[in-house]
Amino acid sequence: MKIVATVGFILALSLLPVGSFIAxxxxxxxxxxxxxxxxxxxxxxxxxxxxxLPFAAAALPLLFTxxxxxxxxxxxxxxxxxxxxxxxxxVLTILFKSWVSVQAATMLIFTTRFHxxxxxFERLRLPRLMVAIISxxxxxxxxxxxxxxxxxxxxxxxxxxxPGAKRPSVRWQASVVGNMVGALFLRSYExxxxxxxxxxxxxxxxxxxxxxxxxxxxxxxxxxGSVAVALAAFELVAFLWLPRP
Amino acid sequence: MVTPPFLLHxxxxxxxxxxxxxxxxxxxxxxxxxxRKAGEDLDERAVPLMGVMAAFIFAAQMFNFQIPGGTSxxxxxxxxxxxxxxxxxxxxxxxxxxxxxxxxxxDGGLVSMGANIFNMGIxxxxxxxxxxxxxxxxxxxxxxxRLPAAAIAAWVSVEAAAVLAAFQLALSDTTSLGAAxxxxxxWHALIGIGEAVITVAALSFIAASRADLLxxxxxxxxxxxxxxxxxxx
Amino acid sequence: MTGGASGAASARPAVDVDALTFxxxxxTHALRGVTARLERGxxxxxxxxxxxxxxxxxxHLNGINVPxxxxxxxxxxxxDDRNARxxxxxxxxxxxDPDDQLFSPTVRExxxxxxxxxxxxxxxxxxxxxxxxxxxxxxxxxEKAPYHLSIGQRKRAALxxxxxxxxxxxxxxxxxxxxxxxxxxxLINLLRELPHTMLVSTHxxxxxxxxxxxxxxxxxxxxxxDGPTAKLLTDGALLEQHGLELP
Amino acid sequence: MTGGASGAASARPAVDVDALTFxxxxxTHALRGVTARLERGxxxxxxxxxxxxxxxxxxHLNGINVPxxxxxxxxxxxxDDRNARxxxxxxxxxxxDPDDQLFSPTVRExxxxxxxxxxxxxxxxxxxxxxxxxxxxxxxxxEKAPYHLSIGQRKRAALxxxxxxxxxxxxxxxxxxxxxxxxxxxLINLLRELPHTMLVSTHxxxxxxxxxxxxxxxxxxxxxxDGPTAKLLTDGALLEQHGLELP
Ligand SMILES: Nc1ncnc2c1ncn2[C@@H]1O[C@H](COP(=O)(O)OP(=O)(O)OP(=O)(O)O)[C@@H](O)[C@H]1O
Ligand SMILES: Nc1ncnc2c1ncn2[C@@H]1O[C@H](COP(=O)(O)OP(=O)(O)OP(=O)(O)O)[C@@H](O)[C@H]1O
Ligand SMILES: [Mg+2]
Ligand SMILES: [Mg+2]
Numbered sequence: 001m002k003i004v005a006t007v008g009f010i011l012a013l014s015l016l017p018v019g020s021f022i023a024x025x026x027x028x029x030x031x032x033x034x035x036x037x038x039x040x041x042x043x044x045x046x047x048x049x050x051x052x053l054p055f056a057a058a059a060l061p062l063l064f065t066x067x068x069x070x071x072x073x074x075x076x077x078x079x080x081x082x083x084x085x086x087x088x089x090x091v092l093t094i095l096f097k098s099w100v101s102v103q104a105a106t107m108l109i110f111t112t113r114f115h116x117x118x119x120x121f122e123r124l125r126l127p128r129l130m131v132a133i134i135s136x137x138x139x140x141x142x143x144x145x146x147x148x149x150x151x152x153x154x155x156x157x158x159x160x161x162x163p164g165a166k167r168p169s170v171r172w173q174a175s176v177v178g179n180m181v182g183a184l185f186l187r188s189y190e191x192x193x194x195x196x197x198x199x200x201x202x203x204x205x206x207x208x209x210x211x212x213x214x215x216x217x218x219x220x221x222x223x224x225g226s227v228a229v230a231l232a233a234f235e236l237v238a239f240l241w242l243p244r245p
Numbered sequence: 246m247v248t249p250p251f252l253l254h255x256x257x258x259x260x261x262x263x264x265x266x267x268x269x270x271x272x273x274x275x276x277x278x279x280x281r282k283a284g285e286d287l288d289e290r291a292v293p294l295m296g297v298m299a300a301f302i303f304a305a306q307m308f309n310f311q312i313p314g315g316t317s318x319x320x321x322x323x324x325x326x327x328x329x330x331x332x333x334x335x336x337x338x339x340x341x342x343x344x345x346x347x348x349x350x351x352d353g354g355l356v357s358m359g360a361n362i363f364n365m366g367i368x369x370x371x372x373x374x375x376x377x378x379x380x381x382x383x384x385x386x387x388x389x390x391r392l393p394a395a396a397i398a399a400w401v402s403v404e405a406a407a408v409l410a411a412f413q414l415a416l417s418d419t420t421s422l423g424a425a426x427x428x429x430x431x432w433h434a435l436i437g438i439g440e441a442v443i444t445v446a447a448l449s450f451i452a453a454s455r456a457d458l459l460x461x462x463x464x465x466x467x468x469x470x471x472x473x474x475x476x477x478x
Numbered sequence: 479m480t481g482g483a484s485g486a487a488s489a490r491p492a493v494d495v496d497a498l499t500f501x502x503x504x505x506t507h508a509l510r511g512v513t514a515r516l517e518r519g520x521x522x523x524x525x526x527x528x529x530x531x532x533x534x535x536x537x538h539l540n541g542i543n544v545p546x547x548x549x550x551x552x553x554x555x556x557x558d559d560r561n562a563r564x565x566x567x568x569x570x571x572x573x574x575d576p577d578d579q580l581f582s583p584t585v586r587e588x589x590x591x592x593x594x595x596x597x598x599x600x601x602x603x604x605x606x607x608x609x610x611x612x613x614x615x616x617x618x619x620x621e622k623a624p625y626h627l628s629i630g631q632r633k634r635a636a637l638x639x640x641x642x643x644x645x646x647x648x649x650x651x652x653x654x655x656x657x658x659x660x661x662x663x664x665l666i667n668l669l670r671e672l673p674h675t676m677l678v679s680t681h682x683x684x685x686x687x688x689x690x691x692x693x694x695x696x697x698x699x700x701x702x703x704d705g706p707t708a709k710l711l712t713d714g715a716l717l718e719q720h721g722l723e724l725p
Numbered sequence: 726m727t728g729g730a731s732g733a734a735s736a737r738p739a740v741d742v743d744a745l746t747f748x749x750x751x752x753t754h755a756l757r758g759v760t761a762r763l764e765r766g767x768x769x770x771x772x773x774x775x776x777x778x779x780x781x782x783x784x785h786l787n788g789i790n791v792p793x794x795x796x797x798x799x800x801x802x803x804x805d806d807r808n809a810r811x812x813x814x815x816x817x818x819x820x821x822d823p824d825d826q827l828f829s830p831t832v833r834e835x836x837x838x839x840x841x842x843x844x845x846x847x848x849x850x851x852x853x854x855x856x857x858x859x860x861x862x863x864x865x866x867x868e869k870a871p872y873h874l875s876i877g878q879r880k881r882a883a884l885x886x887x888x889x890x891x892x893x894x895x896x897x898x899x900x901x902x903x904x905x906x907x908x909x910x911x912l913i914n915l916l917r918e919l920p921h922t923m924l925v926s927t928h929x930x931x932x933x934x935x936x937x938x939x940x941x942x943x944x945x946x947x948x949x950x951d952g953p954t955a956k957l958l959t960d961g962a963l964l965e966q967h968g969l970e971l972p
Binding site: 138140201202203 | 537540542563566567571573575577578579580581582583591592595596623624625639640643
Binding site for chain 1: 820830
């Protein structure tokens with residue numbers, strides 16, 4: 001349910017035409033209101049959302065490649081870059097859309113326990129094999145990333161340098177990383193065997209028995225329906241009435 | 246700060262809706278095939294094996310090394326997953342990795358996830374593995390031939406993912422094709438070298454310690470060695 | 479009804495192993511003729527150097543390894559491929575590393591895994607989860623992720639995952655590894671209180687002396703000594719010979 | 726020449742830690758003012774319950790953690806971000822799980838990692854590898870994969886990976902964990918023979934009594950006792966209070 005709403009929300013955002021800053025702003029305000037209701041400080045959400053920033057670089061060239069009124073020109077001698085208004089608007093649209101989308105996804109994670117997320121996926125007909133793999137993966141992420149950070153720490157502990165000695169080559173370092181990956185693989189592979197035996201010992205024979213996710217029922221469908229209607233209305237308003245530069 | 250291969254984890258908003266949905270459709274189709282194919286040659290060990298292996302790929306991506314200039318390089322893992330787990334299971338595992346990264350760690354968006362899985366999981370693993378097989382066969386199929394095959398496949402898989410992402414960005418009108426190609430493909434040509442070195446080192450490490458695990462396409466239970474099962478023959 | 483496992487078995491030994499051998503596919507002879515017998519309610523320690531075959535032996539008691547030659551009988555039920563599933567409901571096996579045993583996202587799901595796979599109804603599963611957690615002192619931890627538990631708590635949660643299957647016999651591999659002295663003390667008290675028949679492998683001689691009236695020593699795939707703990711653990715020459723030491 | 730680390734240092738303490746505090750990013754106050762001093766050549770045990778801060782403290786001695794407040798001086802060299810790499814050549818840190826430490830395809834490459842990283846010439850690296858392996862009794866294992874070693878051998882190989890860096894000070898985290906009694910005995914002899922200044926954390930009270938003349942007890946991020954092992958380990962009330970027990 002929340003998954004559907006979140007994906008719907010992001011989809012609606014991405015359908016918005018270039019320059020719909022007001023609509024994006026409205027969507028963001030709605031999100032912030034929701035997050036207040038769920039008692040996640042907006043600060044936490046905003047902080048989590050900055051992961052999208054590095055990607056901004058990918059959109060920047062657009063600033064210069066759209067035709068239109070020039071804002072300014074940077075002269076690099078050999079060639080000059082001209083930033084244009086439509087370019088600027090396009091870039092900003094992308095950045096805002098992506099920033100608000102990331103916050104929507106963040107909110108889904110902050111308000112939903114992993115366990116319920118998995119139930120959600122089962123309802124969405126994600127194959128059981130994948131649901132089972134993802135829950136196990138999630139469980140062992142902490143264990144294996146713990147192992148990999150201890151390995152990196154052990155490497156750091158031996159990464160001494162004598163004053164004046166030259167730095168080890170990048171190639172050598174990359175192959176050390178390769179060795180560490182190989183070592184971690186063997187540890188993980190053996191772990192998977194032990195986990196399998198532990199599962200077997202408790203009656204596992206190839207099928208994961210779990211409590212069935214409680215069925216969605218009428219209220220669930222009604223909720224999804226109303227979210228869909230709301231998003232469609234939002235979309236319509238954004239296209240037809242809200243001013244864009 | 247900027248860990249380059251993760252530029253392949255596009256957040257939402259960078260792909261236009263039609264591009265994102267088309268990539269989702271392609272991804273779902275390929276995953277459905279992979280699930281069926283993987284189901285054919287994996288037994289009841291599949292769940293624990295693939296679950297732990299997905300966590301492994303994720304954890305292995307954490308190992309990094311300093312590149313002069315302040316950034317750091319690390320593994321992406323598509324070809325490695327394909328070689329170790331077989332192409333179909335490897336594809337599923339990579340899809341789970343990219344999926345969890347997007348869903349739980351905001352490393353890549355939800356609507357754009359279809360494209361991200363396609364670029365890294367499917368092209369990287371299925372495509373990378375196919376290339377690996379072809380080259381390895383051409384080189385005679387021995388371990389000596391398989392390592393260079395893995396190296397080439399690893400480099401190509403990263404480069405191909407980057408080029409594909411560049412095309413998707415251009416199609417989405419997010420950026421111009423030329424700029425995207427130069428930025429993504431150029432940068433990832435370097436990243437790909439790191440990927441190749443790491444993949445080869447990892448495979449030769451495994452060959453030195455547990456050659457049996459490289460022999461089989463899908464794995465059977467072998468000797469579990471707990472932290473305490475001491476003296477080996 | 480397959481063997482009157484609970485009622486009629488009281489006259490029978492809990493575990494009866496006869497001339498058991500086992501060779502791993504790579505040719506390692508891990509067991510070279512193990513014979514042993516545990517009465518109902520007995521608590522027995524299994525000691526021996528690394529590689530003696532202790533873990534391999536324990537995997538036989540619950541049908542994960544099946545005898546290549548010789549015979550294993552648990553509560554009157556002979557362990558073979560056919561009734562391995564039934565045996566697993568009788569014998570609770572706990573592994574050394576709790577991270578291997580706790581593979582679910584929450585403690586509740588982990589403790590419920592065994593009962594669910596036995597096909598029990600929902601209410602019964604929940605009741606057993608509560609009972610098992612209470613008996614290891616972890617009531618209220620149902621929704622916690624195993625990742626957030628301390629090592630001592632994870633060890634106890636691992637024990638709860640098999641207690642919920644209501645086994646008659648507990649088989650524990652190295653339960654005290656990694657615990658600090660206080661955690662060890664708590665474990666010792668817990669093992670003393672549990673009423674089950676128990677076979678416990680360990681390198682911790684203090685634990686052996688504190689909890690188990692009887693001890694088996696394994697070395698080289700055989701049981702090389704079997705008797706009252708008080709007697710074996712004072713026999714310096716015997717211990718020395720098998721790489722062990724006085725507690 | 727940065728501090729005359731080897732020659733002039735003999736008058737200075739090997740390790741001098743003053744009012745050290747450390748808080749993890751998640752807000753855990755792991756160290757709340759640790760003060761301690763080790764003279765050159767001293768062998769000191771570090772004991773305390775799980776979570777006392779022992780491992781966190783040890784990571785400071787080699788610059789992996791740098792002091793948030795307070796001061797750490799090793800062989801006259803103050804440990805900070807700037808000379809962390811230099812300090813790592815002086816302090817050999819061995820972690821509990823040898824699998825964290827052994828990440829190369831052969832024992833030789835693992836033992837050579839430290840010296841290679843220090844930029845030493847090839848012949849010198851090889852000589853150090855030989856010396857380090859000999860001192861832990863693993864000569865002849867150069868080409869073996871660490872993966873194929875027994876747990877006791879892997880523990881010793883992990884020690885060799887730092888001995889090859891010729892450290893002045895050895896810092897070992899839980900060296901005896903997981904060893905069977907014979908392996909423990911071998912380790913005890915090895916630790917007795919090595920001439921280095923040593924700080925060793927452990928839960929193994931027997932090991933403490935057997936090897937270390939002096940003991941530090943940590944609890945709650947502080948050093949709560951420091952004195953001759955013979956005196957501390959007979960003070961039942963003190964041990965009890967910090968969740969420890971008599972050896
Ligand atoms: N899966 C396996 N394949 C091949 N050999 C194995 C396997 N597991 C264990 N062995 C070997 O079988 C022998 C017995 O091992 P086992 O693990 O039963 O010993 P143990 O007594 O439990 O030792 P520890 O005290 O170290 O746990 C050892 O030589 C070991 O190397
Ligand atoms: N990476 C980390 N992030 C946050 N907290 C941590 C981290 N590592 C340790 N801690 C916490 O810091 C405190 C001290 O931990 P530390 O590992 O130093 O204890 P220890 O004395 O070594 O315990 P043990 O005997 O279990 O090894 C504990 O409360 C622990 O939970
Ligand atoms: Mg064992
Ligand atoms: Mg510690």
